[in-house]
Amino acid sequence: MEYIQVLTTVSSADEGATLARSITSQRLAAGVQIIGPIQSLYWWRGSLRDEQEWQLVIKTTRALLDALENHIKANHSYEIPEIIATEIATGSDDYLSWISAETQRTDAS
Template identity: 75%
Template sequence: MGLMEDYIQVLTTVPSEKDGVALARSIASARLAASVQIIGPIRSLYWWRGELRDEQEWQLAIMTTRVLFDTLEVHIKANHSYETPEIIATEITAGSDEYLAWISAETRRIDAS
């Protein structure tokens, strides 16, 4: 197991539960995350193109490793309906040894060297 800073939680939002399930499944199937939690619906108020928007969204909380972030970011952008999707990574500064080891084990892909 690596250092605590080797683990991150990545957040993104999608416009529907169906989109959330599809994106979560594609991320998990590619072993880019050990877990993807779909939270929602949530209400999001945000500025887009000079207009304050008030929309229903679903949030994905993606548990992964820092080394996979760049690949995960490309995957999210390629499979997301938003022009500029939210992609925010937060360092996991503490966690149980067992849980962090599980993230490592589940994100270790066969093609990784």
């Protein structure tokens, strides 16, 4: 199985908690960490923005990336949310097995 870590940012701690809860409750990820606040500088519509954001670090499998991306886009306040996935090249067998086990969808999830 291929494992990935997905990053996205949101505009508030509340939005981060809501999005993280919906991602994990649908078993699109084994876990989500919310980091922040962070300072983000970026270009948007011709202006340099300097904003406070919260970053979500999402642990999941490559097989769930498309569903996760669709979920983030459908439940995010940004017009173009950051969605960046990086491969987890290696990790402890126990941790990677936990990701596998917790992203298995069941009738109860």
